[in-house]
Amino acid sequence: MTQFNGKLVLDEDGLLCVKMHISPMNPELYDIPLQELLEDLINKDIFMEVFATQKRWEGEGGSEE
Amino acid sequence: MSNNNSELESNSDRIKFGLIGTGARCGGLSRTLVKDPEQRGDVIALCDINQTALKKAEGMVKSYLKHGTKNYTDYRELLDNPDVDAVIISPPDFLHHKMAIDAFNAGKHVFLEKPVGINLDQMIDIVNAAKNSGKTLEVGYVLRYAPFFVEMKKMIDDEEIGEPLFCQALEEYYGAYHFYRGWWKKKANTGGIMIQKICHDMDLHYWMFGKPKKICAFESLMNFKPGGWDNKGAVTCHECENRCPYFTPETGGRTNSDECVFNDPHDITDNCQIIIQFETGLNLSMGMNFFNSRGQSDRHWRVVGSKGEITGRLSTGMIRYDPRFDSTMGFEKTKVYLCNKPGTGGHAGGDAVQILEFLQAIKEGRESKAGIESAYWSSIMIMGAQMSADKDKIVRIQDLTDKYPYPG
Numbered sequence A: 001m002t003q004f005n006g007k008l009v010l011d012e013d014g015l016l017c018v019k020m021h022i023s024p025m026n027p028e029l030y031d032i033p034l035q036e037l038l039e040d041l042i043n044k045d046i047f048m049e050v051f052a053t054q055k056r057w058e059g060e061g062g063s064e065e
Numbered sequence B: 001m002s003n004n005n006s007e008l009e010s011n012s013d014r015i016k017f018g019l020i021g022t023g024a025r026c027g028g029l030s031r032t033l034v035k036d037p038e039q040r041g042d043v044i045a046l047c048d049i050n051q052t053a054l055k056k057a058e059g060m061v062k063s064y065l066k067h068g069t070k071n072y073t074d075y076r077e078l079l080d081n082p083d084v085d086a087v088i089i090s091p092p093d094f095l096h097h098k099m100a101i102d103a104f105n106a107g108k109h110v111f112l113e114k115p116v117g118i119n120l121d122q123m124i125d126i127v128n129a130a131k132n133s134g135k136t137l138e139v140g141y142v143l144r145y146a147p148f149f150v151e152m153k154k155m156i157d158d159e160e161i162g163e164p165l166f167c168q169a170l171e172e173y174y175g176a177y178h179f180y181r182g183w184w185k186k187k188a189n190t191g192g193i194m195i196q197k198i199c200h201d202m203d204l205h206y207w208m209f210g211k212p213k214k215i216c217a218f219e220s221l222m223n224f225k226p227g228g229w230d231n232k233g234a235v236t237c238h239e240c241e242n243r244c245p246y247f248t249p250e251t252g253g254r255t256n257s258d259e260c261v262f263n264d265p266h267d268i269t270d271n272c273q274i275i276i277q278f279e280t281g282l283n284l285s286m287g288m289n290f291f292n293s294r295g296q297s298d299r300h301w302r303v304v305g306s307k308g309e310i311t312g313r314l315s316t317g318m319i320r321y322d323p324r325f326d327s328t329m330g331f332e333k334t335k336v337y338l339c340n341k342p343g344t345g346g347h348a349g350g351d352a353v354q355i356l357e358f359l360q361a362i363k364e365g366r367e368s369k370a371g372i373e374s375a376y377w378s379s380i381m382i383m384g385a386q387m388s389a390d391k392d393k394i395v396r397i398q399d400l401t402d403k404y405p406y407p408g
């Protein structure tokens, strides 16, 4: 099972990426291409459900900003 | 009593804490306390019957606060120390009653780990002692401070789902490692798995849905019993020829014991279902089990209201909202909220907040969030549930509140 969340962005090369943390210990955010996140599933039947998320804490807007 | 006089020096403006039962849980709580950026609290005294636990806590205080502690093996001596303003009480559950009452009688503010005693007689003594002392009580209901539940409560209070009509909750806990080995494995030490484990959830249910009306519960031992794993009756891991996922070395680990979680005798169960009807009419069911797969260890919640529905898993920190009347018949109006800021710590973020809230409540001379009211109603519910399972009958809450009236 693959599960991730973060902001969907286009990187400098125009690749669709998710801006995300790669470990709870590391505060840095990285642009990870969707290709990389999903490549283990290539040629498999998949189920995908995608929602835009909104942050509930103050001081930062959600993805609808 | 022993102390490090040479280094014993603490800041007089801070609230001075004594820690009683300096085991695993106390470590987490006191680290937040000593790291408080506002430096509201100090730790000056420690008590444990185990020297290793005592030394570990002493080392933690030294490394963060740069001073020594007075160390005790008898908690009554710690309570006699007039410099101690507040205590964290976190020994095994069956010791909570006597220690909490003695602490209030000694004029200390009390952070009491859950549960609030192991039966209703003990609970009512504790809340009455808290009330009569005028000191602040905070019960270790840390999930009240987890952003996931804080946001869920806000959504309910703000009527985002309209009137709450129905709730289903599930806790799956991969905790057999210690529950069938340490002090947890005897019902006489905890009051039973419901009281030990899902008193947290009852507190959340009361917080969100108000007073309960009736309750019934069932529990059983389905898997952590002889035959639950094929190991020819071995009663310890070191003599076992077919290691199970709960294998632990002979010494060390959380309980320093390698008793077989299936074959070593214990009298607690491994699953339960509770059904509660609240005064509003809302029906709630809460299930819990210990034999889940590791990846499913979590709390799952679903609250259905007159205008919408919220669901979520605590570990994700996300709450999904679906409006009830969505004419698109799709998911267009579904919202998914993120509740946890990155880096949220233990107990889904609650650990980083609760002890600091307790400090602030003491400073302001007020009751804290998980105070007397929370202690009373969560216990009425969970101990009522245990009573229902033990006596095989529906328990009417009015019968319990008549016998154990809320402190006046």
Ligand SMILES: NC(=O)c1ccc[n+]([C@@H]2O[C@H](COP(=O)([O-])OP(=O)(O)OC[C@H]3O[C@@H](n4cnc5c(N)ncnc54)[C@H](O)[C@@H]3O)[C@@H](O)[C@H]2O)c1
Pocket: B020, B021, B022, B023, B024, B025, B026, B047, B048, B049, B050, B053, B073, B075, B090, B091, B092, B093, B095, B113, B114, B115, B140, B141, B142, B347
């Ligand atoms: N709020 C939460 O989420 C949460 C989480 C874990 C544990 N707890 C609660 O915290 C308490 C402690 O649990 P734990 O996991 O730390 O257990 P633990 O066994 O790791 O620690 C208990 C400590 O108490 C000490 N102790 C035993 N008898 C004593 C006595 N007479 N005087 C002083 N110390 C004594 C033990 O030596 C041990 O160091 C329990 O009541 C448990 O229910 C709460």
